[in-house]
Amino acid sequence: MIKVRIPTPLRPLTKGQGEVETNASSVLEMIETLNNAHPGIKDRLCDETGELRRFVNIYVNEEDIRFLKGKDTSLKDGDEVSIVPAIAGG
Numbered sequence: 001m002i003k004v005r006i007p008t009p010l011r012p013l014t015k016g017q018g019e020v021e022t023n024a025s026s027v028l029e030m031i032e033t034l035n036n037a038h039p040g041i042k043d044r045l046c047d048e049t050g051e052l053r054r055f056v057n058i059y060v061n062e063e064d065i066r067f068l069k070g071k072d073t074s075l076k077d078g079d080e081v082s083i084v085p086a087i088a089g090g
Contacts, residue, residue, distance in 0.1 A: 002075050004030065005082040013038045027058060028071040030081060045083065055086040 001021045006014050014020055020037070024030035035042035045056050051071075052058065058065045059082040065073045075081070 001077060002030065002079045002081060004034065005080070007083055007085050009085060010041060010044055010083065013041045013044070024075055026071070026075055027060070027065055027073045027081070030075060031071070057084040057086055058082070059084065 002024060004020050004022060006018055006020060008018075011018060015038075020034065022030050022033045022037075024033050031042055031045055045052060045058075047053055060068065060073055060075065060079055062080075062082075065071070
């Protein structure tokens, strides 16, 4: 199982859960399985072309997927994924 940490702004979609589990083999598959279980979450993470929104950061075991293989980053049993919305500074 892969643990996925859900940020507070997305928790209404997961019925308040701060952590969910999935058996996905990639970040892209994880987004799809999360969306199947929690409809609407993909729209919050991805734009209309299916690319991750600029203000969404995803980490696998504390590594930013932008420095790995992006949405094609592989996942394996025991991985921990964190979805982190970027905070704008001013």
